[in-house]
Each structure stands twice: as structure tokens, then as C-alpha cells.
Amino acid sequence: MHVPDVLAGKTVHIPVRIVKGRVTFFYSKRGTMPTLQDGAVGELVLPEYAVLDETAKHAITEERQVQLFDKGERIRLGFNGNLIDRDYLKRTEEWDDALPVVAGLTRLVSVLLDKPLFLLLRGTKKAQLRGGACEIPALDREKAGSLNHAYTLVSERFQPSRRSHTGNVFRVAFYREPDKEGKERWRRLADLRDRHEAEYEREALLGTDVVGPHSAPPQPMSPGRDQPRLQF
Template structure:
């Protein structure tokens, strides 16, 4: 699991002795109460099969539905931002905007393919968050519907869609591959567009993003065991007591 930012971490070799964990080279490990650690073991060392099944199960929740829009950031060496959207500049935080981006093209999430039909039987298509075991998280997206008038109507994945768009709008590039997690943006409920990497990585954090929070809460309900630490409340400094008479 991931527990957010902190001090440097260190690996400690441990051994199970008489029902307790001890330092491999002898003695207890002097840790503070409340210390959290990762325990990495071989799966065949877990004696309780029901427990093993519980912590290794795969679950998924739908994050975006069929037909949801996605923005693709491209660099076509234009002298000014060439908008595919008539509404103007998309609301993308500067830290997430790819360097040299001059164009945003809108694509849509299409119906699922045959393989996804087995994985997500209840949905017609969309973007899913898959939780595999305790700490492995993946995004799965059904095929992408390309913009109207594009030579090929459907791409099999976001990466495939990016390659085709890059070939169309970025002829100056020698390679037309790219990272879909940083070049594809999804709409948040507050009007911002954020990269798919935020969805993929943010499930392990109590980020103040509605789609991430909603997806994780659904996973928690299905898992029944994996609850992240609550978001720390922002402390508000107390106002000075003006009636104290102190100068």
C-alpha cells in the first residue's frame, strides 16, 4: 500500500517466530506505536485460504461512462493555441499541461470490445478503475471514438487514438507514440480537465477530486476491509482574545 509522503523508508528483514515478527538477526524492532509498514511475503506462506482470497481479489468500478468526452493534448507547432473546442481554452492546471501543447482534440469513450465484455459484463462501455490485490491499480478504457470526419472512426485504445491523432496533427515528429496517461484529460465535476494519471495514481490518496473519491468509496464498499486514513482537516488558527486587555 501507499501511505503518502513521509521520511525516507528502509527495508527490514523479518522472521515469524512463535506467532510474532522479529528482526531476522535477532530481537524486536523498536518502532513507535502506530507505525505502518508493508509486509511482503510469498503467497504460499499465507495459511488461511479465505484471507488470501480476500486480499488478492480483483474489483472494478466505472469512473466514466460510455460516450464521455476526453481531451487529447497535441503539439502541432502552431503559433497560437488552435482550439478544437469553440468554448475557448480548456481549464487545465498548468502543472498538468504537456510542454509545447498547441491543440486539444475531443474524442469520446466508445462501446467495449470483446475482451472487456468478459471483464465488465454489466456496462456497455466506459473507463474503469481496476483494483488488483492490495496495491495494484490500473485504468481500463473501452475503444475510443475519433472526432467526426477523421479517416478512421474508432481506435482500440487511448494509446492507439493518440498515435493516429499524432500522425494527423504532428507530422514533424519522428515517432507518433505517446503516454496516454499524461496526454488524455478527463472532466472533473468542478470544470477542470485533469490527466488520466491523476485517476490512476490518485486512488491511493485522499485527493480532493470527486471522481477519485467516488471511485474509491465504491471500492471500499465492495472490499469491506481497505479503508484509507481520513483526510486531515485543515486547522484554523484561533483568533486572539481581544477582550483580554493584554497589550
């Protein structure tokens, strides 16, 4: 679902039960939902078997894979320079004006793709990266199976004081894209993901009648099966 990242802050999970096609509050004897702010955006999380409308189920679960970059493309990974061991700082690149300002990121390490990088669009779920095996020149051309793997390898070597060596690669990875004037600019991989998700939403969700005209009637849920939840 391509909406502003409203679920990035503190959220509330509201257990619900579907009764005769209505969303009801699981812990209310009458099923009355708590009073909610008008215009609030959230996600109703259900087991797949609960969606009886096949047209809607296909639209919100369909997977499509798109190629982002070919072999040989240079991707830059951002790191907090304050955490990089002094012996390795010279192997990193300085942050420059061609990159956006991202809190906590001050140094860069480039990787070169050995295989194409793909984006797997997953209906209304967040897209995921596929492929993207690469080599890391700053680590004597060490091989990595993915951008996430590359980030971990660099962090383990360059930032030994960190407790965890994982990161959100969509936030810390940057790709090259010239601006309208043809000047070289580096943009977050998250921006490219959001663009493809928005295009998919316009084409497959907003541009069609997702809920079919002959939707199956609501069926009672079997006791003991997974209960849905509404996340805000």
C-alpha cells in the same frame, strides 16, 4: 490501499522473513527490524501462498469491476505543448480554466469512447483501466484500443522528438464533471480512481474484520521460495 502517495518519492525495500507470525529483518541474525519512524506507512509484499488467513486473503485480493463511462463519452488527454510539432499544434485544444493546473501539460487532444471504460479494483493493489476503445478526431478519427493506446498514437504523431511515447493516463486524462454550481469542470482520471478505491477500502477493508477470528497458525516458509519485502 488508499493512503497518501507516500511511496511516490525515494523508497527503501526492507527484506523480511515471517517467523512464528512476526515480521523479522531478513539480514539480522536475531531478526531485529531496523529502527523505523513512528507512524510510517508502507506495504508488506508477500507471495500469495504466504497468506494463510482465507478471510484476509479474499479481502485484500478481491477484484471488482466498475463502469466509469459509457460509449460516446469525451475524454481529454493532456500534452506538453512545447514538444508538439508546429504543424500539428492547430489540431490540439487550448488549456482552459475548467481544467486543473498540471505541471508540464498545456495542450489537449480529445478522444471519443467507442466502448465503455471500466475500472478494475484489485484489493489493496492499484486499480487498472479496462476497455475504453476510442477514436481520435484529431488523427482523422483513427481508432485506438484504449486510452493508453490513444495517448501513444497522438504522441508519436504530434511529438516525434520524444524518446518515449507512453504516459500515466490517470495523470494526463481528464473527464467531465460539473461542480456544485453546475459549471463544467474537467478532473483528472486519477481523482476518480482514488474515489472508487477509497469507497472500496471503506466497504471491504475498514468496514469489516479483515483478519478472521480463526486464522490459521503460522507455518515455516520453505527454503528457496520467494522472500517477502517491506517497502517504505
